[in-house]
Amino acid sequence: xxxxxxxxxxxxxxxxxxxxxxxxxxxxxxxxxxxxxxxxxxxxxxxxxxxxxxxxxxxxxxxxxxxxxxxxxxxxxxxxxxxxxxxxxxxxxxxxxxxxxxxxxxxxxxxxxxxxxxxxxxxxxxxxxxxxxxxxxxxxxxxxx
Amino acid sequence: xxxxxxxxxxxxxxxxxxxxxxxxxxxxxxxxxxxxxxxxxxxxxxxxxxxxxxxxxxxxxxxxxxxxxxxxxxxxxxxxxxxxxxxxxxxxxxxxxxxxxxxxxxxxxxxxxxxxxxxxxxxxxxxxxxxxxxxxxxxxxxxxxxxxxxxxxxxxxxxxxxxxxxxxxxxxxxxxxxxxxxxxxxxxxxxxxxxxxxxxxxxxxxxxxxxxxxxxxxxxxxxxxxxxxxxxxxxxxxxxxxxxxxxxxxxxxxxxxxxxxxxxxxxxxxxxxxxxxxxxxxxxxxxxxxxxxxxxxxxxxxxxxxxxxxxxxxxxxxxxxxxxxxxxxxxxxxxxxxxxxxxxxxxxxxxxx
Numbered sequence: 001x002x003x004x005x006x007x008x009x010x011x012x013x014x015x016x017x018x019x020x021x022x023x024x025x026x027x028x029x030x031x032x033x034x035x036x037x038x039x040x041x042x043x044x045x046x047x048x049x050x051x052x053x054x055x056x057x058x059x060x061x062x063x064x065x066x067x068x069x070x071x072x073x074x075x076x077x078x079x080x081x082x083x084x085x086x087x088x089x090x091x092x093x094x095x096x097x098x099x100x101x102x103x104x105x106x107x108x109x110x111x112x113x114x115x116x117x118x119x120x121x122x123x124x125x126x127x128x129x130x131x132x133x134x135x136x137x138x139x140x141x142x143x144x145x
Numbered sequence: 146x147x148x149x150x151x152x153x154x155x156x157x158x159x160x161x162x163x164x165x166x167x168x169x170x171x172x173x174x175x176x177x178x179x180x181x182x183x184x185x186x187x188x189x190x191x192x193x194x195x196x197x198x199x200x201x202x203x204x205x206x207x208x209x210x211x212x213x214x215x216x217x218x219x220x221x222x223x224x225x226x227x228x229x230x231x232x233x234x235x236x237x238x239x240x241x242x243x244x245x246x247x248x249x250x251x252x253x254x255x256x257x258x259x260x261x262x263x264x265x266x267x268x269x270x271x272x273x274x275x276x277x278x279x280x281x282x283x284x285x286x287x288x289x290x291x292x293x294x295x296x297x298x299x300x301x302x303x304x305x306x307x308x309x310x311x312x313x314x315x316x317x318x319x320x321x322x323x324x325x326x327x328x329x330x331x332x333x334x335x336x337x338x339x340x341x342x343x344x345x346x347x348x349x350x351x352x353x354x355x356x357x358x359x360x361x362x363x364x365x366x367x368x369x370x371x372x373x374x375x376x377x378x379x380x381x382x383x384x385x386x387x388x389x390x391x392x393x394x395x396x397x398x399x400x401x402x403x404x405x406x407x408x409x410x411x412x413x414x415x416x417x418x419x420x421x422x423x424x425x426x427x428x429x430x431x432x433x434x435x436x437x438x439x440x441x442x443x444x445x446x447x448x449x450x451x452x453x454x455x456x457x458x459x460x461x462x463x464x465x466x467x468x469x470x471x472x473x474x475x476x477x478x479x480x481x482x483x484x485x486x487x488x489x490x491x492x493x494x495x496x497x498x
Contacts, residue, residue, distance in 0.1 A: 096231065097234050104297060
């Protein structure tokens with residue numbers, strides 16, 4: 001048998017859980033990258049480093065086979081991928097929306113969220129699919145070895 | 146509430162802004178042509194742009210001090226900024242945009258305050274409309290209402306990017322009135338030209354090349370522009386070189402030889418300029434709409450160089466540098482005249498420093 005149902009089920013669970021945890025983290029990081037010139041630079045560097053790293057979920061699945069490690073790797077990768085997507089979409093929104101709100105101490109994300117929601121949900125689905133496939137391939141490689 | 150600003154911002158090799166401004170007026174019109182530094186000054190006040198050096202104090206609290214390393218973030222300064230570009234989120238309704246600014250705890254209390262502001266700003270009819278669907282005037286009104294909900298000390302309004310038309314000027318007047326008289330909030334408004342009215346705000350500050358060239362009550366500026374920069378900005382006067390050829394301090398009058406040393410020189414009566422003696426070379430501004438013209442009769446004979454017809458009035462420019470502004474009704478009978486008779490009332494002639 002090429003694929004085991006427990007592998008598929010574990011990969012689905014890891015993908016969904018990692019994406020759910022990564023989503024708000026990514027929004028917060030993307031917000032900083034898009035609007036916070038002081039701390040955003042560090043967040044941007046961290047996101048780039050993680051994105052350029054080899055497939056972490058695949059490595060975790062192949063090396064440890066435990067869902068905890070796969071989940072941690074999935075959160076890391078999901079946050080990095082989604083944070084970049086979020087920062088790009090937020091930066092494309094008109095700056096006056098946020099500048100005006102910043103001066104009155106109002107939370108800008110409440111204005112931004114409806115404008116980026118649809119695109120980010122699509123990106124999250126893509127991220128979940130990618131984590132699922134990497135986890136599955138890692139578990140399969142581990143099983144073959 | 147006192148605003149005390151002494152800041153400098155550089156751009157390239159020159160100064161983009163070098164301002165020393167202290168004011169306790171309730172409302173200020175910050176005027177100047179594009180690139181004069183108006184927006185940069187507003188952004189520096191509210192903390193969106195960091196000046197290179199200097200100090201900003203708002204209501205006796207230092208919010209920026211370059212040498213001391215003080216730079217309060219925008220939310221702490223109490224300066225609500227309304228930028229030139231539309232600042233309401235267009236995908237949210239007017240009510241939702243206002244809800245963003247309400248700081249109260251609890252949804253019910255926030256909703257109550259927002260409804261009160263919608264009522265006060267006369268926005269109830271458009272409360273559920275998308276902010277992007279509103280006219281520029283209503284967007285400005287909603288933006289000011291949102292700013293006032295946050296309870297700022299100062300509201301800064303940049304001139305809408307498409308400029309000011311009559312409807313927007315009315316909205317601006319309403320916004321200033323609502324903020325100053327309704328909420329006791331100080332307002333600073335930016336405008337490029339004088340079309341918003343010199344009486345729009347209690348104080349008028351003119352910026353040119355990043356520096357303040359005049360500050361004070363705007364109503365006086367038309368009668369006494371004071372310097373070349375104000376004349377250029379108002380675009381309502383002719384500037385002439387002149388020499389004082391007679392003075393009469395007792396009658397508080399003097400006589401000028403305008404455009405001396407040229408073929409076009411002519412004499413004109415003027416007020417007495419204290420401190421200036423006979424023979425002094427000066428520059429004067431002559432208010433165009435005070436210059437009286439006639440197709441024929443007595444007065445100074447002037448050759449017409451250019452006539453620029455507007456919808457209501459016609460601007461005449463003469464070869465000797467004089468200019469006049471007459472109504473279309475006055476213009477029609479003499480529209481083919483090349484030579485005009487001009488009278489310059491002494492009160493139309495003002496000294497430039």
